[in-house]
Amino acid sequence: MYPATDAKVGSPVVYPSTASGLVSPRFPRQHTFNPRFARDYTLLEELGSGGYSFVMVALHRPSGLECAVKFIVKAKIPARAWMLLDDGSRLPSEIVLLRAIDHAHVVKFIEWFEDEDHFYLVQELHGSPWFRTSPSPTISASSSLPSLSPSDSTDSITLSPPITPPSSPFCAPQLRYPRRPSYDLFEFIEQHKEKRLSEDQARCVLKQVVEAVFFLDGHGLTHRDIKDENIVIDDAMLVKLVDFGSCVVEKLPRPYHTTFFGTSAYASPEILKKQPYQAPPAEVFSIGVLLVFMLTGYSPFLTPRDAMEGNIVLTELPKELHESPALDLIRVCLEVDVQKRATIEQVRAHPWLRY
Incomplete structure (x- = not known):
């Protein structure tokens, strides 16, 4: 595991939709990424999404290790999900808390970044890839028990709908990152x-x-x-x-x-x-x-x-x-x-x- 650090916004780095390893339909065509993140990481597959965030696999180029990066959309963060710091600034509580937790059965915090629109929570990528065989647990013919889907x-407390890619030409299906x-x-x-x-x-x-x-x-x-x-x-x-x-x-x-x-x-x-x-x-x-x-x-x-x-x-x-x-x-x-x-x-x- 590489050292944990904190990084805020640096000089803007704008990557067009053809930039190798940094583009996803989740981002606008000319999205401005944090410069150190852009230097050190290559985005790979998408893992999933939620009410105000989405998670992608990324390669940390200096170490050659894969990690999970949670992109938290600033404009969608509910009020209860912010934490006020001693210096008067605020961060998503998930970043603050995960950074403080050290336990064998909790995913490890690595570092965090931010740009104009997102916080990036870089975490350990733990687990083995289990290939999806069906959309939900099978319900037997002899049972009416509900599966946990x-x-x-x-x-989020606002029950926001999952983030969806913008409906623009550069978000055509052929540009989608594969789901891991x-x-x-x-x-x-x-x-x-x-x-x-x-x-x-x-x-x-x-x-x-x-x-x-x-x-x-x-x-x-x-x-x-x-x-x-x-x-x-x-x-x-x-x-x-x-x-x-x-x-x-x-x-x-x-x-x-x-x-x-x-x-x-x-x-x-x-x-x-x-x-x-x-x-x-x-x-x-x-x-x-x-x-x-x-x-x-x-x-x-x-x-x-x-x-x-x-x-x-x-x-x-x-x-x-x-x-x-x-x-x-x-x-x-x-x-x-x-x-x-x-x-x-x-x-x-x-x-x-x-x-």
């Missing part, structure tokens, strides 16, 4: 014939996620969008959390929120009921949903009403898991009553994760 995701195969847990699960993980695989993944959440919680941080698509995984099953755009840092006692952050399929009952909620208990609920999805390939709830009432459906649970302690962990994570729901400390100490 990528289309349910939101990454996904590195996330969703696609890892899709590689399996049964569209689910074995108990040992699910335990291996969840242990790492829980360790990351436990570490963050100990520093007053809550990710607030734990889901399969925000977990990257390699072929050795090393897991890391990504996308800290909804992450919040809070002092004790933890405040209550009235605005939803995250993904609807992973939302806790109190969020779905539009009640004031605290971030840590809602995070534990998301962990429970994630566990069920890994073990079955489906959501534990048929409808939002079922989630609000705690009607857990495990029709697709393999027979060999019917007596597993995993069921108790699912139950305590998906408890409707926040006061009875497990804390992240209790999840971490659960016997199923101690095997």
Whole structure:
């Protein structure tokens, strides 16, 4: 990994649409890039996009290493996603927080840049490329259980639509960057014939996620969008959390929120009921949903009403898991009553994760 640095706007460098290695339909034809970024990096494939950002793979030419670059569109950053610094300036909170986090199961911050229109968050590119086999988890003919689809995701409180390339001639399809195969847990699960993980695989993944959440919680941080698509995984099953755009840092006692952050399929009952909620208990609920999805390939709830009432459906649970302690962990994570729901400390100490 090359040294982490910070870089702001330097002398403008304008690259036409034919400039090698720097052009994407996400940018205008004559976009002005940060000069040091332009000097050191070559943009490759696109990885994905969200409400106010998009992510591309880039080659760091001096080191020969690939990384992930998140381009955050300044004009689309919601008010809650800014953080005021001691010198009076402000940065997207994701840059500030990720720069401060150092954990084995959180993607590594490398450096950041900015230009007139974007912040560039350069991060470690972790995971193995899992080729997409279908758009969403398969629903069996014998089940009406809903799958957890990528289309349910939101990454801003304004629920902005995904960024789309401008409708101009230089954004013709032949100029599009190719999409690189996904590195996330969703696609890892899709590689399996049964569209689910074995108990040992699910335990291996969840242990790492829980360790990351436990570490963050100990520093007053809550990710607030734990889901399969925000977990990257390699072929050795090393897991890391990504996308800290909804992450919040809070002092004790933890405040209550009235605005939803995250993904609807992973939302806790109190969020779905539009009640004031605290971030840590809602995070534990998301962990429970994630566990069920890994073990079955489906959501534990048929409808939002079922989630609000705690009607857990495990029709697709393999027979060999019917007596597993995993069921108790699912139950305590998906408890409707926040006061009875497990804390992240209790999840971490659960016997199923101690095997």
